[in-house]
Amino acid sequence: SWVDRPDLVFPPFTPGVPAQLARRGDIFEAIRRGDILLHHPYQSFQPVVNYIQQAAADPKVVAIKQTVYRTGNESVLMDTLIAAARSGKEVTVVVELLARFDEEANIGWASRLEQAGAHVVYGVVAHKTHAKMALVVRREDGQLRRYAHVSTGNYHVRTAGLYTDIGLFTCDEKICSDVNETFKQLTGLGRAGRLHHLWQAPFTLHAGILAAINAEPREARAGRPARIIAKMNSLLEPRTIEALYRASQAGVRIALVVRGVCALRPQVPGLSDNIRVRSILGRFLEHSRVFHFHAAGAEKVYLSSAAWMGRNFFRRVEICVPVLDAKLRRRIVAEVLRPCLRDNTQAWEMDADGRYRRRPRGRARAYSAQQWLLGELAQAAPAPD
Numbered sequence: 132s133w134v135d136r137p138d139l140v141f142p143p144f145t146p147g148v149p150a151q152l153a154r155r156g157d158i159f160e161a162i163r164r165g166d167i168l169l170h171h172p173y174q175s176f177q178p179v180v181n182y183i184q185q186a187a188a189d190p191k192v193v194a195i196k197q198t199v200y201r202t203g204n205e206s207v208l209m210d211t212l213i214a215a216a217r218s219g220k221e222v223t224v225v226v227e228l229l230a231r232f233d234e235e236a237n238i239g240w241a242s243r244l245e246q247a248g249a250h251v252v253y254g255v256v257a258h259k260t261h262a263k264m265a266l267v268v269r270r271e272d273g274q275l276r277r278y279a280h281v282s283t284g285n286y287h288v289r290t291a292g293l294y295t296d297i298g299l300f301t302c303d304e305k306i307c308s309d310v311n312e313t314f315k316q317l318t319g320l321g322r323a324g325r326l327h328h329l330w331q332a333p334f335t336l337h338a339g340i341l342a343a344i345n346a347e348p349r350e351a352r353a354g355r356p357a358r359i360i361a362k363m364n365s366l367l368e369p370r371t372i373e374a375l376y377r378a379s380q381a382g383v384r385i386a387l388v389v390r391g392v393c394a395l396r397p398q399v400p401g402l403s404d405n406i407r408v409r410s411i412l413g414r415f416l417e418h419s420r421v422f423h424f425h426a427a428g429a430e431k432v433y434l435s436s437a438a439w440m441g442r443n444f445f446r447r448v449e450i451c452v453p454v455l456d457a458k459l460r461r462r463i464v465a466e467v468l469r470p471c472l473r474d475n476t477q478a479w480e481m482d483a484d485g486r487y488r489r490r491p492r493g494r495a496r497a498y499s500a501q502q503w504l505l506g507e508l509a510q511a512a513p514a515p516d
Contacts, residue, residue, distance in 0.1 A: 141414050144509045146175040146292070158185050159269060162278055162300045166456045169298040170466060171284060172415060173508035176291035179265075179298060182280055183208050186267040187215035193275070194221040194268040196314045200261055201285040204236045208286050209244070216249040223250045225317045227260045252318045255448060258333060260317060262450040263436045266310050277307035281452045283419045283434055294418035295501075297434050297467065303455060313450060332437055332449035337368070339451065340439065343424045343431070344374040348381030350427055357381075358425040360468045362388040364418065364438040366395055371439045379405040388471045390417040398483045410487060413477040413501040421467050422451070432460040466507070470500035477501065 149169065151161045158181055161167065169178060184207075186192045195215055202209060216222040226241045228234060245251045254260035263282040268275055284296025301307070305327040312324050313331060330339035344359065351357035359378065366372065366387065372395045379385055385406040387395070397406040411417050420435040437449035454460045471478070476499045479487040 144505055146172055147508045148175050148178065152178050152181075158182050158300075159189075159267075159278055159302075162302050166303070166454075166459055167300040168454075168459050168462060169300075170504070170508060171294065171296045171298065172292045173295075173504045176288055178300075179280060179282075179286070179291075180207055180211075180288070182267070182278075182300070183211050183265065186269075187211045187218070187220065189269065191271065192220060192267055192269045194223070195266070196223040196225075196268075196311075197265040197286065198225045198227075198260055198262050198317075199237065199240065199286060200227045200259075200263070201287050201290070202236065202240065203287050203289055204239070206240070206286075207288065209240045212249060213243055213247040216244065216247040221250070222248075223252065223314065223318060225252045225254060225260050225314070227254055250318070254317060257446070259447045261436050261443070261447045262313065262331075264310050264313065264450060266307065266314060276302065277304075277311060278302045279307045279310045281306075281310065281434065281450065283421070283436060294416045297419045297421060297463070299434060299452065299454065299459075301455075306452065306455070310450075313448075317448065328453050328455070330433075330435075330451040332443060332447055333445050336435075336437060336449055336451050337371075337444040340371060340422070340444075341374050343422070343426070344371070344378055346426065347383040347424060348378050350425065351378075351382035355427065356425055357383040358423075359383060359385045360388075360423040360464070360472070361386075361439070362417070362419060362421045362468060362471060363390075363435075364420065365389065365391040365440050366393045366438070367440045368444055369394075369441075371444075375406060376402055379403045386468075386472055388417070388468070393481065396483055396485055397481055400483075403483075408481040409471070409474075409478045410481075411471055411474055411477050411500060412479065413499065415501055417471075419467060421463060423464055423468055430457075430460055430464075432463050434463075466504070470503055473498055474500040 151167050186195050212222050224244050226237050241251050265280040267278045280300050282298040309326040309329040330336040347357040366389050387408045390410050397403050397408045422433040424431045432454045433451050435451035437443035475492040476497050481487050
């Protein structure tokens with residue numbers, strides 16, 4: 132039986148909805164007005180469901196393409212894709228059959244999708260498909276226009292209420308083209324071209340991350356500001372860690388929020404004096420992968436499906452997407468990264484010996500990043516049905 136201790140139960144909350152989507156309407160029109168950011172679970176996952184549902188019902192939509200890594204035994208998204216395929220739309224789904232804990236569910240969905248007439252692809256041999264993306268192709272004014280949703284998290288309604296993740300809606304032509312080219316690589320339907328903005332594992336992601344890290348020491352040596360803030364699940368890849376050490380030695384200030392395993396050692400004299408590592412353990416599982424580089428004042432921000440691990444860089448299909456809208460870049464830094472660095476109640480900091488400790492906050496006011504975000508974002512308009 133349940134323990135009768137209401138004081139030990141998290142209070143319920145209603146996730147908010149971005150102002151651009153607060154009223155029901157044409158989600159494609161809303162995306163055309165500007166890129167839209169979703170911060171789960173503080174903001175609702177329902178707009179993602181609406182995006183696929185509207186695409187399935189819209190006679191102007193000619194194609195829907197989506198990756199499926201983890202979705203569960205019951206999924207309104209998969210049911211919607213099946214209905215879209217049965218209605219005659221071109222539906223392409225890349226299903227990862229080796230998603231741990233979800234193998235059986237994914238096999239079942241793949242079978243149902245194929246029976247409905249969808250084109251089901253099982254990824255690339257020896258590489259898990261871990262990228263999170265959904266592309267819609269729509270006929271508008273006699274031309275085809277693409278819309279994309281890219282995310283740090285899975286298309287799984289339940290985990291979207293438990294994991295912190297970032298999703299981005301965009302109709303930027305180059306990003307949508309990159310997403311389409313990635314689907315071409317995965318499906319073999321046509322020759323894939325060069326990508327404009329996306330870094331993609333196992334091809335360009337590792338090199339892109341190293342180049343971004345290695346650009347910061349040049350700024351620091353020239354006496355200019357140099358800064359890296361990165362949030363991820365794990366940090367294990369040796370060359371990436373070595374690049375961070377070199378950046379620290381050059382004077383680059385580096386703040387890392389690593390929820391799980393971290394092979395880097397911070398604050399080692401002469402090696403990593405300028406690196407701080409912390410882990411946030413709270414009500415929600417910290418799952419978003421967000422990378423920020425000062426980049427000579429350009430303040431580049433990336434959203435990724437990948438942690439900085441060898442398997443993600445070299446043995447999986449992953450994507451890393453730049454946030455092109457300056458306002459959204461500032462929002463991500465202010466809403467995702469800085470609150471994690473400010474947290475003094477749920478943060479554990481790593482010492483040079485690899486041990487995690489909670490720092491005494493003294494007389495400082497208690498601050499929880501997750502609790503603050505619940506107050507900031509979950510008090511918006513109730514999520515649509």
